[in-house]
Amino acid sequence: MLQFVNTLLTGLGQGAVYAAFALALVLIWRSTRVVNFAQGAMAAFTTYLALLVVESTGSWWVGLLVALASGLVLGAGVERVVVRRVGPHNELGAVIVTLGLFVALQALASILFGAQFRSFPAPAGLEGFSRGGVTIALTPSMLITVGAVAVVLLGLVALFRFTDVGLRMRASAFDGEVARLLGVPVGRMLTLGWALAALVGSLAGVLIAGGSLVWPAYMDTVIVNGFVAAVLGGLDSPGGAVVGGLAMGVILALVTGYVGSDLVPLAALAVLVAVLLVRPQGLFARTAARRV
Amino acid sequence: MSAPATTAALRVTGLTAGYGPVTALDGVDVTAGPGRITAVLGANGAGKTTLLRTVSGLVPARSGSVHAGDVDLTGAAPERIARAGIAHVPEGRGVITELTVEENLRLGALLGKARGRTDTAIDDVYAMFPPLAERRRRDAHTLSGGERQMLVIGRALACGPDVLLLDEPSLGLAPRVVAQIFELLRERVEGSRLAVLLVEQNARSALSVADIGVVLNLGRVVASAPAAELAADDALRHAYLGF
Ligand SMILES: Nc1ncnc2c1ncn2[C@@H]1O[C@H](COP(=O)(O)OP(=O)(O)OP(=O)(O)O)[C@@H](O)[C@H]1O
Numbered sequence: 132m133l134q135f136v137n138t139l140l141t142g143l144g145q146g147a148v149y150a151a152f153a154l155a156l157v158l159i160w161r162s163t164r165v166v167n168f169a170q171g172a173m174a175a176f177t178t179y180l181a182l183l184v185v186e187s188t189g190s191w192w193v194g195l196l197v198a199l200a201s202g203l204v205l206g207a208g209v210e211r212v213v214v215r216r217v218g219p220h221n222e223l224g225a226v227i228v229t230l231g232l233f234v235a236l237q238a239l240a241s242i243l244f245g246a247q248f249r250s251f252p253a254p255a256g257l258e259g260f261s262r263g264g265v266t267i268a269l270t271p272s273m274l275i276t277v278g279a280v281a282v283v284l285l286g287l288v289a290l291f292r293f294t295d296v297g298l299r300m301r302a303s304a305f306d307g308e309v310a311r312l313l314g315v316p317v318g319r320m321l322t323l324g325w326a327l328a329a330l331v332g333s334l335a336g337v338l339i340a341g342g343s344l345v346w347p348a349y350m351d352t353v354i355v356n357g358f359v360a361a362v363l364g365g366l367d368s369p370g371g372a373v374v375g376g377l378a379m380g381v382i383l384a385l386v387t388g389y390v391g392s393d394l395v396p397l398a399a400l401a402v403l404v405a406v407l408l409v410r411p412q413g414l415f416a417r418t419a420a421r422r423v
Numbered sequence: 424m425s426a427p428a429t430t431a432a433l434r435v436t437g438l439t440a441g442y443g444p445v446t447a448l449d450g451v452d453v454t455a456g457p458g459r460i461t462a463v464l465g466a467n468g469a470g471k472t473t474l475l476r477t478v479s480g481l482v483p484a485r486s487g488s489v490h491a492g493d494v495d496l497t498g499a500a501p502e503r504i505a506r507a508g509i510a511h512v513p514e515g516r517g518v519i520t521e522l523t524v525e526e527n528l529r530l531g532a533l534l535g536k537a538r539g540r541t542d543t544a545i546d547d548v549y550a551m552f553p554p555l556a557e558r559r560r561r562d563a564h565t566l567s568g569g570e571r572q573m574l575v576i577g578r579a580l581a582c583g584p585d586v587l588l589l590d591e592p593s594l595g596l597a598p599r600v601v602a603q604i605f606e607l608l609r610e611r612v613e614g615s616r617l618a619v620l621l622v623e624q625n626a627r628s629a630l631s632v633a634d635i636g637v638v639l640n641l642g643r644v645v646a647s648a649p650a651a652e653l654a655a656d657d658a659l660r661h662a663y664l665g666f
């Protein structure tokens with residue numbers, strides 16, 4: 132029983148990171164119909180910047196802030212300088228460009244930061260809380276991870292639901308032409324969307340790195356699991372991305388705990404295939420609404 | 424060019440536009456005056472939609488010009504043209520179905536406020552179209568065709584426009600609903616400074632609500648006259664208006 136609870140807890144903690152990463156993918160997919168394959172490499176890049184700051188200031192939190200801020204700038208820059216060049220209605224071109232960017236950023240990271248493993252400090256303790264000889268797999272670091280994801284998530288919900296700029300961003304994502312006819316600067320909204328997505332991706336990058344190792348390709352498994360989570364949630368639905376992320380975390384933790392960690396990549400693939408076979412529109416898609 | 428008739432809220436001069444090898448508009452002159460409804464009529468493919476899309480910047484003009492009052496908007500981006508006071512309700516309506524009724528209206532009102540128009544724009548729309556008020560919290564995809572038409576017209580009016588471009592508002596609606604919407608539009612325009620350019624294939628009902636009619640055929644203006652005069656011209660009606 133304790134093992135089961137601990138497996139669940141570990142899964143949820145990991146799932147929070149997948150959720151953030153999936154959310155970053157969904158934000159871009161929703162507004163531009165592009166799967167941003169460079170998301171992981173961008174996050175690795177901002178995590179390296181954070182690592183430099185953590186090493187020089189000694190503060191994990193300042194490092195996090197730097198990662199988020201540089202994520203915003205990097206996301207906006209990628210949209211303005213690279214993605215926009217490809218032109219609208221050229222989703223395939225944009226996807227290829229993000230793949231190219233993925234390769235380029237990863238190479239650049241090895242050149243700038245070195246290809247070796249480097250350890251990234253944890254935000255807080257990595258020991259589980261214990262009471263009366265029983266230790267549960269809930270650590271202070273995990274609480275910070277889950278808390279940070281929750282704060283960013285609620286912030287995004289508030290932005291989209293309750294602010295004018297959030298409304299304009301949603302309008303631009305759903306129907307760019309109509310938004311422009313209503314005076315919305317759609318181009319600027321897309322830039323902002325990429326910036327916010329990269330911020331969320333950067334958050335995932337720092338959180339997954341905390342208490343662990345980073346190297347130029349350390350985000351690769353997060354990319355796969357985050358992508359499966361996004362598909363599970365329906366690619367179009369931010370809420371779905373979060374549920375999908377948590378579900379992926381739990382599923383993979385269960386596989387690790389009860390089957391064997393060797394099978395985790397296979398399990399991720401199995402989930403992807405199962406979703407595409409049974410419910411390709413994902414668990415939370417609103418395509419029905421769109422097609423009316 | 425010296426300023427001619429200052430009364431025109433919208434002045435389109437010698438407008439030519441098209442798609443690749445197709446010339447859809449060929450030197451079109453149209454004006455829309457404040458407090459008036461100007462109907463643009465013509466058969467399928469006459470170029471009516473292209474005219475509106477070129478005015479609002481969605482289709483680039485090949486030559487000619489578009490002025491709102493004294494402001495030259497030729498070649499401007501759609502969002503700039505919208506901010507200059509031209510509201511375009513596109514063919515097929517343009518409801519953003521994922522947003523609620525009120526969010527759709529708020530998008531219009533945000534632009535209206537930026538243009539220094541009333542704070543009460545949304546309430547004004549609800550007063551004009553009470554069915555929308557009852558459904559304000561619903562997702563817009565739950566609305567009927569008539570309600571959607573009310574929503575997009577209301578949203579455009581909430582922008583506080585000087586010029587309203589309507590593309591086939593009657594499409595797919597029951598005649599009774601069309602009559603009702605046209606009547607509300609008439610009331611809204613009467614005595615106001617709003618200029619309406621109403622594109623319709625349904626020439627009979629358009630002419631019944633319009634002050635002036637312009638007939639397009641193959642991208643050219645073939646007639647332009649007071650609505651009653653056009654409606655009384657049997658030869659023209661049979662040739663171009665299908666009634
Ligand atoms: N996107 C497009 N690409 C190529 N040709 C187009 C396009 N849109 C319209 N056309 C052509 O331009 C001409 C004018 O079309 P337009 O849609 O302006 O006509 P319309 O008067 O609005 O017709 P309808 O009453 O059917 O809406 C037609 O010959 C049409 O085939």
Ligand SMILES: [Mg+2]
Binds near residue numbers: 471473591
């Ligand atoms: Mg048309």
